[in-house]
Amino acid sequence: MALLTTALNILALVAVGEGVKMAWWNAAIRGTTVFSLHDNWAMPHRSFNIISLAKLAVTLIAIDQPLIQRASSVVSQHPSLAVSVIAPIAQEIPFGYTD
Structure with a gap:
């Protein structure tokens, strides 16, 4: 699971x-100022926009690997109740079926 999370x-x-x-290119094609393009590319921390949200989301995703590793564990459990199973099988093995 750790390798998949890292990938x-x-x-x-x-x-x-x-x-x-x-x-950035979409904003440039639609028409905007050079200052706005520079602000989106170099310094998105000045104003919160969709690019800032995406960078924040990826930063938060990076911390999930240790959390997932701590949350997943293997525990052996022993059944506390006896279970009876009824299976219609042959009582005797016919001659020649085993060597």
Whole structure:
């Protein structure tokens, strides 16, 4: 589970990186100021926008691996009640079925 979580965290970082580029180009195509483009690319911490939200989400995702590892554990449990099973099987093995 730890390897899968690590792989998903890396893929989330790549997805956010590509999403930031796409959001920047989308804003540039729709028309905006150079200051706004610079603000979105270099300093998204000045104002909270969708890029800031995505970066925050990926940062929070990175802490899930230790939490998942601590939450998942294997515990052996012994049944406390006896279970009787009725199975219609042959009482004797026919001659020639075993060597």
